[in-house]
Amino acid sequence: MPPWRPSTTRKKNLDLSQRVYVQTRKKYEQGLGSNLEITNALTDQRTAQSNYFTALYNAICRPGRLPERHRKTITNLLQENIKI
Numbered sequence: 001m002p003p004w005r006p007s008t009t010r011k012k013n014l015d016l017s018q019r020v021y022v023q024t025r026k027k028y029e030q031g032l033g034s035n036l037e038i039t040n041a042l043t044d045q046r047t048a049q050s051n052y053f054t055a056l057y058n059a060i061c062r063p064g065r066l067p068e069r070h071r072k073t074i075t076n077l078l079q080e081n082i083k084i
Contacts, residue, residue: 007055010048010051010052010055011052013048013051013052014045014048014049014051014052016048017041017044017045017047017048017049018045020041020044020045021038021041021042021044021045024037024038024040024041025038025041
């Protein structure tokens, strides 16, 4: 893997945490889960999101290791994934 490329593992973790949150929410809505489970799933999702964004940011900030064309690609990834 090139040094500028963020870990795909972090992206997979982010995707997994989002699926877990959706499933936990459905379980809660059906009366089969607790509010604590939703809170834990949401916390895990936010942690995975933070780890992924940190990896992207670190890839952008590495001096001299990231060609301009890749910096733009990573910047676009950040913009697509940040939902405020």
